[in-house]
Amino acid sequence: MTTVTNETAQRTRVGWARIGGVAATAAVAATAVWLLWTQAGGVELEVKSGAGSQQIGVGSVIVSSLIIALAGGALLRWWEGRSERGTRRWTMLAVGIAVVSLITPTSALTLAAGLGLASLHVVVAVVVIAGLRRR
Template structure:
């Protein structure tokens, strides 16, 4: 496996691992209830949701980077700007739907941690 493939694998696996670490510290250890408003009710955010969402984000980031590397003249720059914009926009989710200040803080932190791992891990040096 070449260095680039190792970096991509570490990033795509590292983003969910980092998000699950935040979840584990916040929910079982600190006792925070992570719930969001969904339609007329609320939904608890469990480790499965955290794993799937962060894995999808990492795979989507990798896919976009692969497409840009094939077709764009400055793929790293375009990808980094796009990834940072998507990360910023993703914060609207927890800011608008989290139930309570603690849940909002933890969910925002999870979004930022996943975004940081993906942006730093996939950005070309």
């Protein structure tokens, strides 16, 4: 008698707890960078907005870093469940998005504000990509 086994490779996916933890870490790290630039450094993080300007406050920093990290984590989780190379593809996409996001600080009103905003983008990208990839 012959026994046939149908073994399907179980794909591991990043857990929601890790996604939430990475999102919280990204928000805390971004807040720390924002505080360094604005409170310790005295830099006004302002960007051109239409005919005027818009100041980037800590609330915007926290909310945007949480949204980016949660969306990135959800996409990674979805992709890992559907492809053996999901993590690799997600990483390439995440790095690409991080690089493209560095265009937005060019609308800063001063060089210092641009550097501050760019550092916020880099910190969030590093925390999210490294935090979600690590197993």
